[in-house]
Amino acid sequence: MIGADAVIKCLEAEGVTTVFGYPGVAICPFYNSILESDIRTILIRTEQNAAHAASGMARLTGRPGVCAVTSGPGATNVITGIATAFADSIPLICITGQVSSELIGSDVFQEADITGAVESFVKYSYLVKNVNDIPRVFKEAFHIANTGRKGPVLIDLPIDIQNAVISKFKYPEEVSLRTYKPTVKGNAVQIHKVIKELEKAKRPLICVGGGVLLSDAQGELRAFAEKHQIPVVSTMMGIGALPTDHPLYFRMVGNNGKAYANRAMSECDLLIMVGARVADRAVNQPDLITKNKVLVHIDVDPAEIGKNAGPTIPLVGDAKHIFEDFAKEEFEGNYKEWLDRLREYRKTMAKKRNPNPAYVDPAEFIMRLSSKMQEDGVYVADVGQNQIWSCGYVKVRKGKFLTSGGMGTMGYSIPAAMGAKVADPKRQVVAVCGDGSFQMSMMELATICQHDIPVKIIVFKNNYLGMVREYQHFTYKETYSVVDLSGSPDLEQLSAAYGIPFLRLENMEKCDEAIDAFLKDDTSMLMECMIDPMDIVR
Amino acid sequence: MKKRIYSVLVENRSGVLCKVAGLFSRRCFNIDSLAVGETDDSAVSCMTIVSSGDERTIEQIEKQLNKKLDVIKVKTYEEQQCITRELMLIKIKYNKSNRREIMELCEIMKADIVDMSKHFMMIQICDTPERIRLMINQLQTISIVEVARTGALALAKCMENDQA
Numbered sequence: 267m268i269g270a271d272a273v274i275k276c277l278e279a280e281g282v283t284t285v286f287g288y289p290g291v292a293i294c295p296f297y298n299s300i301l302e303s304d305i306r307t308i309l310i311r312t313e314q315n316a317a318h319a320a321s322g323m324a325r326l327t328g329r330p331g332v333c334a335v336t337s338g339p340g341a342t343n344v345i346t347g348i349a350t351a352f353a354d355s356i357p358l359i360c361i362t363g364q365v366s367s368e369l370i371g372s373d374v375f376q377e378a379d380i381t382g383a384v385e386s387f388v389k390y391s392y393l394v395k396n397v398n399d400i401p402r403v404f405k406e407a408f409h410i411a412n413t414g415r416k417g418p419v420l421i422d423l424p425i426d427i428q429n430a431v432i433s434k435f436k437y438p439e440e441v442s443l444r445t446y447k448p449t450v451k452g453n454a455v456q457i458h459k460v461i462k463e464l465e466k467a468k469r470p471l472i473c474v475g476g477g478v479l480l481s482d483a484q485g486e487l488r489a490f491a492e493k494h495q496i497p498v499v500s501t502m503m504g505i506g507a508l509p510t511d512h513p514l515y516f517r518m519v520g521n522n523g524k525a526y527a528n529r530a531m532s533e534c535d536l537l538i539m540v541g542a543r544v545a546d547r548a549v550n551q552p553d554l555i556t557k558n559k560v561l562v563h564i565d566v567d568p569a570e571i572g573k574n575a576g577p578t579i580p581l582v583g584d585a586k587h588i589f590e591d592f593a594k595e596e597f598e599g600n601y602k603e604w605l606d607r608l609r610e611y612r613k614t615m616a617k618k619r620n621p622n623p624a625y626v627d628p629a630e631f632i633m634r635l636s637s638k639m640q641e642d643g644v645y646v647a648d649v650g651q652n653q654i655w656s657c658g659y660v661k662v663r664k665g666k667f668l669t670s671g672g673m674g675t676m677g678y679s680i681p682a683a684m685g686a687k688v689a690d691p692k693r694q695v696v697a698v699c700g701d702g703s704f705q706m707s708m709m710e711l712a713t714i715c716q717h718d719i720p721v722k723i724i725v726f727k728n729n730y731l732g733m734v735r736e737y738q739h740f741t742y743k744e745t746y747s748v749v750d751l752s753g754s755p756d757l758e759q760l761s762a763a764y765g766i767p768f769l770r771l772e773n774m775e776k777c778d779e780a781i782d783a784f785l786k787d788d789t790s791m792l793m794e795c796m797i798d799p800m801d802i803v804r
Numbered sequence: 805m806k807k808r809i810y811s812v813l814v815e816n817r818s819g820v821l822c823k824v825a826g827l828f829s830r831r832c833f834n835i836d837s838l839a840v841g842e843t844d845d846s847a848v849s850c851m852t853i854v855s856s857g858d859e860r861t862i863e864q865i866e867k868q869l870n871k872k873l874d875v876i877k878v879k880t881y882e883e884q885q886c887i888t889r890e891l892m893l894i895k896i897k898y899n900k901s902n903r904r905e906i907m908e909l910c911e912i913m914k915a916d917i918v919d920m921s922k923h924f925m926m927i928q929i930c931d932t933p934e935r936i937r938l939m940i941n942q943l944q945t946i947s948i949v950e951v952a953r954t955g956a957l958a959l960a961k962c963m964e965n966d967q968a
Contacts, residue, residue: 381819382819382822385822385823385826386826386827386830389873390873393819410873443873444876445815445872445873445874445875445876446873567871568867568870569864569867569868569870569871572860572863572864572867573860573864573867576860
């Protein structure tokens with residue numbers, strides 16, 4: 267058995283079913299050995315998307331997604347995908363080929379110091395120097411990626427290590443890492459303090475982030491919020507933690523969020539942030555959220571607590587465990603007046619759009635599309651105006667809402683949707699992008715065809731980099747610079763070239779029929795929605 | 805700005821110094837000095853990092869260090885909580901007229917002259933960072949050729965209930 271065979275054995279032991287990637291000489295032993303395995307290989311069209319696809323898969327399965335690329339440019343191309351996963355705490359195992367051990371450091375063909383280059387974007391990285399380390403390294407890597415605050419782990423495998431004979435393969439049952447013991451259980455004293463504050467509070471609010479979804483605590487959150495009738499808002503990464511039409515849910519906060527959600531944030535007297543980083547997009551002025559209120563900050567990563575805002579009560583732990591512990595505590599709280607106030611805000615402060623009837627209204631379209639999707643469907647939003655409209659109007663029931671929140675990586679939606687569809691082929695998966703973000707990943711249409719991954723794609727076409735245009739509209743008084751997307755391909759012809767069915771929606775007149783046709787069969791389809799180039803989100 | 809001394813036990817592996825130093829630059833933390841060496845356990849190195857910042861930065865430095873998987877333990881001290889020493893080698897140019905003065909200075913400062921030629925001498929001093937600075941100031945009036953400093957090393961003061 268050689269190193270590459272051992273790597274495949276490790277992946278099998280971890281229950282890996284699919285590897286997304288792109289071969290090159292330095293990773294060829296791996297791709298040769300994988301032929302002997304049942305693990306599915308998917309040839310992505312650029313390495314960045316291998317990480318995005320693995321991320322989409324991870325977010326559906328709750329286990330690390332795996333991608334494998336070659337050395338040098340293959341490895342450096344995957345960095346944006348790794349950084350995207352890191353920013354959103356998505357567990358990934360990223361395997362990179364490397365030049366032969368004795369050549370490392372001599373700048374030979376396709377050599378890149380990838381462990382050095384990704385240091386600030388990975389939870390941990392390995393450069394394997396001894397073939398006998400492979401089982402331990404993989405066991406540790408999967409453990410590190412998927413525990414505590416989840417994240418990507420990179421394993422750099424020199425080609426000679428992949429080809430070396432491994433003396434004895436035994437996959438470890440346990441990991442022993444003296445430096446890594448994440449705290450998942452909340453401190454009982456701190457938990458009790460939170461309950462005491464809830465008893466005192468008149469206007470409590472729970473703000474959930476992606477951490478709630480990552481710890482699979484949706485059920486516990488819902489039970490707790492419902493039992494005590496506590497209103498809930500979310501960050502972008504927290505969308506879907508509660509069904510979007512749940513009576514206690516007041517949608518997304520932040521500079522791209524709902525005015526009534528932000529009002530709730532500023533008027534509450536007890537704010538419980540769970541699995542959210544208190545970053546700039548969600549909380550514009552972190553100093554203010556500690557003013558006139560008690561701030562409880564719950565996160566599995568102690569470094570997030572106090573980084574942007576100093577909480578009154580810090581509580582380190584995994585959201586699921588903490589909500590379970592909250593559920594054991596009895597307390598009386600009467601927040602009806604507060605809830606009524608928020609519901610009134612929702613009624614009166616909801617933004618009235620004034621759509622141009624000559625075009626598709628993206629807000630209305632997103633509402634109808636997501637309502638018509640299967641209950642457990644997966645809606646993947648890209649980055650740009652499409653993302654903000656999606657966050658504002660998407661309906662999530664038992665399904666998932668995926669997007670690149672922290673990094674805001676354009677081109678995320680199509681590969682992530684592919685990963686989601688591969689993870690759970692029974693689910694309906696729709697990627698929603700703009701014509702800018704679509705063109706950052708449109709090479710993946712080939713992957714969709716080659717590997718028969720029936721994801722559905724919506725492209726909002728306005729011939730602009732809309733979000734930047736909108737920023738320039740406000741900041742530079744309509745002086746637009748380098749945001750015109752003229753020269754984009756005819757999407758109907760492009761779809762035809764790939765043999766993917768195509769639909770175009772010019773305005774809202776035939777919207778429902780078009781969505782029905784789009785969603786009807788479990789096949790991939792591309793639908794172009796013409797939207798007003800001058801439309802703004804805010 | 806407050807000063808803190810971080811005594812960081814790390815796995816003695818290649819690349820760990822780079823990761824720790826990278827963390828400081830990535831998050832715009834200061835490094836006033838950094839000294840690294842093996843401990844009694846050859847698998848463990850001790851990094852002594854002197855840094856400064858506001859309250860939030862000081863806390864973040866410790867938390868971010870703790871997040872690094874190669875970091876075994878972080879101990880944060882205020883200056884008065886530990887004994888701090890730094891080693892300096894300093895080469896100066898001397899002449900007949902100031903030779904006596906330099907030797908007296910070395911005596912006062914408990915420094916040693918460890919090497920000498922016709923015009924140059926090398927002085928070694930091991931003391932607190934403040935006294936090292938004082939020594940440099942004194943020698944500045946003569947003629948400093950080269951200076952090498954280790955950066956501060958620190959251990960917490962001995963306590964009766966010392967566990968570490």
